[in-house]
Amino acid sequence: MRSTHSGYTRLTKAHKFSAAALTAAGAAAVAFGAASHAVAAPAPVKPVAMNMEAFGxxxxxxxxxxxxxxxxxxxxxxxxxxxxxxxxxxxxxxxxxxxxxxxxxxxxxxxxxxxxxxxxxxxxxxANRSTTREPVQKPAAAAPKAYGDNLEGWISQALDIMKAKGIPASYDGVKRNIMRESTGNPHAINDWDVNAVNGVPSKGLLQIIDPTFKAYHVEGTSWDIYDPVANIVASCNYAADKYGSMDNVNSAY
Missing domain, CATH: 1.20.5 (Single alpha-helices involved in coiled-coils or other helix-helix interfaces)
Structure with a gap:
């Protein structure tokens, strides 16, 4: 044990023996270690040089x-x-x-x-061609209508032409004016009225003058003013234009 006196530490006898023993033991260990190391020291290692060519x-x-x-x-x-x-x-x-x-x-x-x-x-x-067929009968052409070469025939033919052309008139109206103007004579001519004085006398069944006949002539009829059918048709065409129809004419026109 340590005992203190006057500010310092005093070692007991037991402490002194212990310290001496420790010192001796340490010296012995050092000596043994040095001896052992001197006997088993390994040989030095020689470094190996690197072969750069082989590495490359x-x-x-x-x-x-x-x-x-x-x-x-x-x-x-x-x-x-x-x-x-x-x-x-x-x-x-x-x-x-x-x-x-x-x-x-x-x-x-x-x-x-x-x-x-x-x-x-x-x-x-x-097969259809080989089948016997009755020949197709064509309708017979209609025979041309016959008109008498007289006042009745002339008026009837003129009315048929006028009907096809859209010119109004009746049989009685046409006949009435013909009888007053020429008494049914297709070659009648007026050589005493104003027209005659002027050099254009009235002619034919309905006593029409040449300029009027030419102006109101209907296609398909004769250009002869004395032709009874042509004279009737042209005169009725003029009357339709001026009076609406020959039926409306009751005097000189």
């Missing part, structure tokens, strides 16, 4: 191998792409060929159907 060759070989692998991969991918493109092209060629074959087949079928239809139609036509 190894790296070059690795790079070449990597390049070969990349090239092989690229070739594999290119071959796969080529096979895919070829497959698509083959598929398109096959599809086009099938479409053409289908179109050809359809065209042939349509041509065959048309040929059969034409054949059937021709057969029917031939």
């Amino acid at each position: 060759q190894a790296q070059a070989a690795e790079r070449a191998d990597a390049a070969d692998k990349a090239a092989e991969q690229a070739r594999t991918e290119a071959a796969a792409a080529k096979r895919a493109a070829t497959g698509k092209a083959d598929a398109k060629v096959k599809a086009d060929a099938k479409a053409k074959a289908d179109a050809d087949a359809k065209a042939k079928a349509e041509a065959k159907a048309k040929a059969e239809a034409d054949k059937e139609r021709a057969g029917k036509q031939a």
Whole structure:
């Protein structure tokens, strides 16, 4: 144990023996360790020099191998792409060929159907032609209407022409004015009235002057003012224009 006196520490006898023992033991251990170390010390290691050329060759070989692998991969991918493109092209060629074959087949079928239809139609036509038919009787042409060469015939013919041309008049109205103007003489001529004085005498059944006859002449009739039918038609055409109809004329016109 430590005891203190007057501010310092005093070692007991027991402490002194312990310290001496510890010192001796430490010296012995140091001596033993030095002796042991001197006997088992390993031989020095000699450093190995690096072969740079071999190292460079190894790296070059690795790079070449990597390049070969990349090239092989690229070739594999290119071959796969080529096979895919070829497959698509083959598929398109096959599809086009099938479409053409289908179109050809359809065209042939349509041509065959048309040929059969034409054949059937021709057969029917031939059958129809071979059938004995009664000849078609054409209607006989209507015989031209006959008119008497007299006052009644002249008026009737004139009225038929006027009806076709849309000129109004009646048989009685025409006959009444004829009897007053010429008493039915188609060659009658007035050589004493004002028209005669002026050099254009009235002529024919209805006593019409030449300028009026020419102005109101109806196509299809004679240009001879003394022709009874032409004279009646032209005079009635004039009367229709001026009075509405020859039926409205009851005096000189």
